[in-house]
Amino acid sequence: MAEKYDLIILGGGCAGLSLARELALSKGKKLKVLLLESRKEYKNDRTWCFWEPPEKAKKGKQIQAHAGATHQWSMLRISSNLESIFFPCKNRPYQMLASDQFYQAALKTIYSSPQIEVELGAVVEDAVHHFQDHWEVKTSEGVFQSSFLVDTRPDSVNPNTTSILWQSFYGFEIECSDAIFDSSIADLMDFLPGSDRIAFIYFLPMSATRALVEFTVFAPSPLTATDLASYLESAVKERVGDTAFTILRSESACLPMGLDVPPRVADASYAKVGVMAGSARASTGYAFQRIQQWARLCAASLVQSGELINQPSDPWIVRKMDILFLKVLRSDPAKAPSLFLSLFKNVSPLIVIRFLSGEARALDYLSVMRSLPATPFIRELFRPLLPREKEVHQKVSL
Numbered sequence: 001m002a003e004k005y006d007l008i009i010l011g012g013g014c015a016g017l018s019l020a021r022e023l024a025l026s027k028g029k030k031l032k033v034l035l036l037e038s039r040k041e042y043k044n045d046r047t048w049c050f051w052e053p054p055e056k057a058k059k060g061k062q063i064q065a066h067a068g069a070t071h072q073w074s075m076l077r078i079s080s081n082l083e084s085i086f087f088p089c090k091n092r093p094y095q096m097l098a099s100d101q102f103y104q105a106a107l108k109t110i111y112s113s114p115q116i117e118v119e120l121g122a123v124v125e126d127a128v129h130h131f132q133d134h135w136e137v138k139t140s141e142g143v144f145q146s147s148f149l150v151d152t153r154p155d156s157v158n159p160n161t162t163s164i165l166w167q168s169f170y171g172f173e174i175e176c177s178d179a180i181f182d183s184s185i186a187d188l189m190d191f192l193p194g195s196d197r198i199a200f201i202y203f204l205p206m207s208a209t210r211a212l213v214e215f216t217v218f219a220p221s222p223l224t225a226t227d228l229a230s231y232l233e234s235a236v237k238e239r240v241g242d243t244a245f246t247i248l249r250s251e252s253a254c255l256p257m258g259l260d261v262p263p264r265v266a267d268a269s270y271a272k273v274g275v276m277a278g279s280a281r282a283s284t285g286y287a288f289q290r291i292q293q294w295a296r297l298c299a300a301s302l303v304q305s306g307e308l309i310n311q312p313s314d315p316w317i318v319r320k321m322d323i324l325f326l327k328v329l330r331s332d333p334a335k336a337p338s339l340f341l342s343l344f345k346n347v348s349p350l351i352v353i354r355f356l357s358g359e360a361r362a363l364d365y366l367s368v369m370r371s372l373p374a375t376p377f378i379r380e381l382f383r384p385l386l387p388r389e390k391e392v393h394q395k396v397s398l
């Protein structure tokens with residue numbers, strides 16, 4: 001007889017752990033929850049960066065996000081081969097959270113709740129089955145049943161997955177033998193020249209000797225770490241010169257920007273969340289804060305009214321602006337450095353941060369629109385009326 005739960009969460013990464021953690025912290029009705037995760041142990045496999053949430057900034061609290069940010073920057077730089085601008089963000093510092101800290105802190109809270117069980121090393125079989133009043137999940141560790149199911153397993157990228165652009169990146173965390181970095185400034189985007197793709201170095205110095213260096217490409221097709229390896233090596237070389245260094249760890253990803261999100265399953269007892277289910281902001285690929293927001297909403301709703309919540313959709317204006325911006329970038333990648341520089345140069349930092357973090361107010365949209373040159377956007381808006389160009393999604397040449 002399969003064991004029965006109120007809720008089973010498939011996948012214990014950012015979204016799964018965040019929901020379980022919120023449920024562990026929630027007051028009131030305690031649901032019987034099972035979290036199924038295929039990993040046997042957690043490693044420091046990624047770093048999450050985001051701007052400090054406004055409520056913390058306002059109260060002037062110690063900067064803390066879950067397990068505590070590992071580093072933060074009050075000054076960012078955006079550069080192209082033509083110019084370099086500084087982007088001050090003292091009131092909303094750019095924070096870095098190492099994933100191992102997040103995983104361990106979340107697990108500690110979850111384990112403190114006797115109602116929540118975590119099964120590590122449990123690989124969920126692809127298909128899950130819905131019967132009249134329950135879900136059945138088959139795993140390498142047994143069969144489980146629940147009333148509600150939250151699926152956070154990322155779908156693999158396949159030829160049918162369409163996204164306007166893909167953000168592919170590969171990075172090394174390095175430790176240098178000499179103190180060569182200025183850890184007070186991070187390079188958000190240091191664009192490399194090129195006409196058929198958007199490529200930049202993302203450089204986060206955590207101390208005078210340690211930094212995360214990433215080579216990022218926005219392109220119509222996904223790229224692998226192998227595709228990006230030689231460019232990352234050049235980026236590291238450019239930053240460290242002749243100084244000796246050690247690679248402490250690596251991370252890579254391929255995040256959709258403007259994903260054609262599959263239709264939601266019309267079943268109130270099921271929610272699909274995560275990057276491949278629309279949790280990432282289209283124009284940035286940022287997902288961490290959005291997942292936290294969803295986890296808080298979903299846990300509160302489950303406890304208070306017994307209802308599951310999917311990742312909330314962005315407001316109409318945000319979706320339209322993001323899609324238009326991404327289409328302009330895809331049509332004319334060479335313009336990307338000047339477009340991003342215009343945005344960061346001509347709009348006040350707080351508005352840019354609100355816009356990129358999905359907290360924009362009505363007038364913020366206007367400021368963002370006014371900061372950008374009109375012609376490429378008008379051309380893109382009217383593109384459907386122009387004679388159709390053949391769409392070629394060939395692998396980008398780096």
Ligand SMILES: Cc1cc2nc3c(=O)[nH]c(=O)nc-3n(C[C@H](O)[C@H](O)[C@H](O)COP(=O)(O)OP(=O)(O)OC[C@H]3O[C@@H](n4cnc5c(N)ncnc54)[C@H](O)[C@@H]3O)c2cc1C
Pocket residue numbers: 010011012013014015016036037038039045046047048049050122123124125152153154251252253254255273274275276279285286287288289291
């Ligand atoms: C290297 C990297 C850096 C990123 N940096 C940022 C950033 O700076 N800022 C930002 O906002 N976003 C960032 N993102 C995007 C996003 O925040 C992360 O991808 C985030 O981890 C997404 O959470 P998730 O729960 O959807 O997926 P994951 O965290 O990947 O969790 C999915 C979980 O499902 C498990 N799983 C998969 N298949 C099975 C199965 N069959 N059975 C059981 N378990 C299974 C996996 O092991 C995994 O633990 C980054 C992503 C990556 C990969």
